[in-house]
Amino acid sequence: MIALIQRVLSASVVVAGETIGEIDSGLLALIGVRPGDSARDVGRLTERLLGYRVFTDEAGKMNRSLADTGGGLLLVPQFTLAADTRSGTRASFTAAAAPDQARELFDALVAEARRRHGRVETGRFGAEMNISLTNHGPVTFWLES
Numbered sequence: 001m002i003a004l005i006q007r008v009l010s011a012s013v014v015v016a017g018e019t020i021g022e023i024d025s026g027l028l029a030l031i032g033v034r035p036g037d038s039a040r041d042v043g044r045l046t047e048r049l050l051g052y053r054v055f056t057d058e059a060g061k062m063n064r065s066l067a068d069t070g071g072g073l074l075l076v077p078q079f080t081l082a083a084d085t086r087s088g089t090r091a092s093f094t095a096a097a098a099p100d101q102a103r104e105l106f107d108a109l110v111a112e113a114r115r116r117h118g119r120v121e122t123g124r125f126g127a128e129m130n131i132s133l134t135n136h137g138p139v140t141f142w143l144e145s
Helices: 039-051 099-116
Strands: 002-015 018-023 026-032 062-064 072-077 120-122 130-144
Touching (some): 002 039, 018 120, 026 039, 072 099
Parallel strands (some): 026 072
Antiparallel strands (some): 002 018
């Protein structure tokens, strides 16, 4: 599984004119699923999302995690993260998981994150979403399970 995470001051997801998820300070995580991903990847990625140190401490060093700060987590499914862009001028999505598998693992990630953290909002799988964010830093990392 893939997560492109951004440290944010705020972030929200709108579907068909309705805000379906929003957070204040925390992490926006765009989530991609690949064919070989499994429940083990869900657990590992959840650990990384909650434990990755991207927030500053008193000395200005990135030594604090989402679990440390208690910030919000906005999980957004984004199958394009698994695209193969190595050649040509159009992405290939053969490296992305089938929709049923991707939905199952995304839903499992949401459930596990909520079990461990509590302050979790989501986008909507398969929907056209408009995402707004104020990236803090900017701080952006690519995580894999």
